[in-house]
Amino acid sequence: MVLVTPVSLAVEAVPELEQAVDLAIALVLSAAIGAEREIRQKSAGLRTHTLVGFGAALFMLVSKHGFSDILSEHVTLDPSRVAAQIVSGIGFIGGGLIFVRRDAVKGLTTAAAVWLTAGVGMAAGAGLWLLAALATVGHFVVMLGLTPLAARLPRSRHTPYALTVSYIDGRGAFSRILTECGARDFAVSELSIEQPGERREARTVTVSMTVHGPGSIGDLTSALAGIDGVLTVSSQDAGARQL
Structure with a gap:
């Protein structure tokens, strides 16, 4: 027991x-x-x-x-x-x-x-x-x-950045965007263009591209935003690991 x-x-x-x-x-x-x-x-x-x-x-x-x-x-x-x-x-x-x-x-x-x-x-x-x-x-x-x-932290000159730029078609904005990237020593490695529809009787075009170079991405986005016909500009580190 x-x-x-x-x-x-x-x-x-x-x-x-x-x-x-x-x-x-x-x-x-x-x-x-x-x-x-x-x-x-x-x-x-x-x-x-x-x-x-x-x-x-x-x-x-x-x-x-x-x-x-x-x-x-x-x-x-x-x-x-x-x-x-x-x-x-x-x-x-x-x-x-x-x-x-x-x-x-x-x-x-x-x-x-x-x-x-x-x-x-x-x-x-x-x-x-x-x-x-x-x-x-x-x-x-x-x-x-x-x-x-x-x-x-400082970025490498080889760090890729993803740029998304929306602009009104027909004003020569696209060629000036590429010219501005080259003038600031940024090389464009990937590029795609979308034309979602109409906006104020003019087509709105969105271009997505990957750029890399030794310059400041902030200065580049500011310069692109000042181009006639550009509506919006956004950028992010294309190789960033999301936190």
Whole structure:
């Protein structure tokens, strides 16, 4: 006959309470990272990051406590094997977030955020609460602090920029656009022209082109905007990794 005392019940309840706290911490921290991605309207947002971190914590807890009933002097298990499989397995989700458009790679930062969220969940599931919290803080430092810094770093003369210019057809704007690019040492590597329809009894033409050169892209866009007949000018780093 096995006697169950209040003391033994309390001992069994404490680990279960700690496991629940581990899961709750993983849920909150993963949701915080996911909220930042959701605000930026990325392909993986609040729900994806929360589920990744929460699931990683669950796998860690199962790895730590789920096989204690079969352990003996003849049976030994390596709990780190589950953690290693989480790290490699999360790559399938990250790979689905990365895509290539022409020469630009998109989604790398979001995929890295998912990978980090899995690490946060694993740390929380392992009971390393402080480490999980510091990793979450580090995520916000990188995303919110380093983004403005990266924008101020000097660009290579070979950095491609995507220019989109809308102008009214029939005023010679297109030839002046190309002339202005050449005068400012920008080479045009790709070019496409669209004519969506009518506008004020004159056709509105939109030209998209990729340029690169040693000059200032801001000065180029300002010069193009001043050409007679040009309606709008926009530019972006064609090779930028979206944050």
